[in-house]
Amino acid sequence: MKPLYSLFIIFITISFNSCKLSSTPKSQENTGIYTSNIDTAFAKKEKLNIAIFYNTTDYYVYQGITKGFQYDLANKLAKYLKLDLNIKYINPNLKYLFNELGKGNCDIAAMNLTYTQERQKKIKFSEPLFSTKIILLQNKNNKPIRNLQDLNKKTIFIVKDASSKNLLNKIKDSLKIKFRIVEMPQPVSFEDLLYSVNSNKIKLTVLDGNLINAHKNTMKNLNDSLVLSNKVNISWAMSKRQATLTSKINNWIKHIKENGELNFLYNKYFKNIPHHSNYVQKYAIITNNNISQFDKLFKHEAQKIKWDWRLLAAIAFEESGFDPNAESSFGAFGLMQIMPETASQYYIKDYFRPDSNIVAARKFLSYLDKFFAKYPIKNSERIKFILASYNAGPGHIIDAMRLANKYKKNEYIWDDNVDYYIKNKSKALYYKDPLSRNGYCDGKQAYNYVKNVLSTYKNYKNINL
Numbered sequence: 001m002k003p004l005y006s007l008f009i010i011f012i013t014i015s016f017n018s019c020k021l022s023s024t025p026k027s028q029e030n031t032g033i034y035t036s037n038i039d040t041a042f043a044k045k046e047k048l049n050i051a052i053f054y055n056t057t058d059y060y061v062y063q064g065i066t067k068g069f070q071y072d073l074a075n076k077l078a079k080y081l082k083l084d085l086n087i088k089y090i091n092p093n094l095k096y097l098f099n100e101l102g103k104g105n106c107d108i109a110a111m112n113l114t115y116t117q118e119r120q121k122k123i124k125f126s127e128p129l130f131s132t133k134i135i136l137l138q139n140k141n142n143k144p145i146r147n148l149q150d151l152n153k154k155t156i157f158i159v160k161d162a163s164s165k166n167l168l169n170k171i172k173d174s175l176k177i178k179f180r181i182v183e184m185p186q187p188v189s190f191e192d193l194l195y196s197v198n199s200n201k202i203k204l205t206v207l208d209g210n211l212i213n214a215h216k217n218t219m220k221n222l223n224d225s226l227v228l229s230n231k232v233n234i235s236w237a238m239s240k241r242q243a244t245l246t247s248k249i250n251n252w253i254k255h256i257k258e259n260g261e262l263n264f265l266y267n268k269y270f271k272n273i274p275h276h277s278n279y280v281q282k283y284a285i286i287t288n289n290n291i292s293q294f295d296k297l298f299k300h301e302a303q304k305i306k307w308d309w310r311l312l313a314a315i316a317f318e319e320s321g322f323d324p325n326a327e328s329s330f331g332a333f334g335l336m337q338i339m340p341e342t343a344s345q346y347y348i349k350d351y352f353r354p355d356s357n358i359v360a361a362r363k364f365l366s367y368l369d370k371f372f373a374k375y376p377i378k379n380s381e382r383i384k385f386i387l388a389s390y391n392a393g394p395g396h397i398i399d400a401m402r403l404a405n406k407y408k409k410n411e412y413i414w415d416d417n418v419d420y421y422i423k424n425k426s427k428a429l430y431y432k433d434p435l436s437r438n439g440y441c442d443g444k445q446a447y448n449y450v451k452n453v454l455s456t457y458k459n460y461k462n463i464n465l
Contacts, residue, residue: 107245398438
C-alpha cells in the first residue's frame with residue numbers, strides 16, 4: 001500500500017460540492033418494501049452474498065486466521081439462514097455498491113453504515129446493530145481544537161463517500177466558517193486515516209467512535225475529545241426489494257441482542273482491547289498483505305506446479321495452523337502434516353523442516369493433480385478431488401466416484417455428487433458395497449476438509465495480494 005501522505009499533493013486541490021444533511025428518522029419500519037422476483041429468488045439461494053471492508057476490525061486475516069466484527073456477524077447470520085457465506089465485494093466504492101444492492105446483485109453490505117436520506121433512496125437499512133459517536137480525531141501532540149469555531153481554515157481528511165461529509169457541511173453552514181474537506185480515494189481506508197493521525201502525517205479526520213475505541217489503547221497519540229455527534233445508529237444495508245431478507249435480518253438482530261451474542265462481539269472488537277496489544281504489528285501485516293511467516297516458501301514451491309501459493313497456505317493452515325512442529329496422533333508431522341511414508345517416497349529425510357515439509361506436500365499434490373487429470377473433470381472441480389485425496393487418500397475418493405456413478409450421480413462433479421458418498425462412507429451401506437474397494441472411511445473429515453480449505457483460500461485471495 002502506498003503511504004497515505006504520498007496521495008495528499010494529488011488530492012489537496014480538489015474541491016467538493018456541499019450536501020444537505022438529513023437526520024435519522026425515529027424508526028425504520030418495513031414500510032415501502034415490496035416483494036419482487038429478486039426477493040422470491042432469495043428463498044432459493046444457497047449463498048449469502050455480502051460486501052465488506054478489509055481492515056483490522058471488520059474483516060482480516062491475521063496469522064492465517066480469518067477474523068473481524070463484521071465477518072463474525074455475517075458468519076453467524078449465514079448459519080442462522082442456513083446459507084453459505086460468500087464475500088462478493090471487498091472494499092467497494094460505496095456508490096457502486098449501493099447500486100449493486102439496488103439491483104439485487106449483492107445481498108448485504110456488512111459495514112459500519114450510518115443512515116442518510118440520500119442512501120435511503122437506494123437501499124434499506126437494517127435495525128441498528130449499535131449506536132456510536134462521531135469524533136473529530138486529532139493528534140494529542142498538536143495544539144488541540146477544543147470547539148467547532150477552531151475548525152476555521154483547517155483541513156479535514158475523510159474517506160470518500162463517508163456520511164461524515166454531510167455533518168461537516170452542516171457545521172460549515174451553521175457556523176459560517178470555512179474549512180477544507182478532502183475526500184481520500186480508495187484504497188485509503190478509515191484505518192489509514194486513523195494511523196496517519198496517530199503518526200501526525202495528517203492533522204484531522206472524522207471517524208466513528210467505536211472504530212477509534214478499537215485502537216486508542218495501542219495508538220497512544222490519539223485525541224478523541226471533540227464529539228461532533230453524540231449518537232448515530234450503525235446498521236447494515238440491503239436491497240429495498242428483498243423484504244423477506246430484511247425481515248429475517250431484523251429478527252436475527254433482535255435475537256443476538258437478546259442472547260448477548262452481539263454484545264459479546266462488540267466488546268471483543270471495540271471495547272476489551274488489551275493495552276499491550278500487537279495492533280501496530282497487525283496493521284503492518286495486513287496492509288503488507290502477509291499471511292504467515294512461511295509465505296516465501298509457499299510462493300517458491302507453488303510456482304513449480306503453477307498453483308496459487310495462497311492455496312498451499314490454506315492447506316497448511318487447515319493442517320497445522322502454521323505450526324511447524326505440529327504432530328498428529330497418526331504420525332503426520334509439520335506444516336503440511338506429512339506422513340513419514342510420503343516423505344520417504346519422495347526421498348525427503350528432513351521433512352521435519354518447514355521448507356522440506358512443504359516440498360513433500362508440493363510433490364504429493366502434484367502427483368494427485370496428475371492422477372485426477374486423466375479423468376474428464378473440469379479444472380475448477382479437480383482441486384476438490386485433490387484436496388479430499390490429500391486428506392483421505394485417493395483410493396477412498398475413487399470409491400466415492402464409483403458409488404456416485406452407481407446411484408446415477410455425476411462421478412466427475414464434487415458438490416452434491418461425489419462429496420455425498422465420501423461424506424457417508426462411514427455407513428455400512430456404502431463402505432460394504434463391493435465398489436468400495438478401500439473399505440471404511442470417516443469421510444466427514446474429508447468432506448469438511450475440502451470446504452474449510454477452499455473457504456480459507458477464498459479469504460486469503462481477498463487480501464488482494
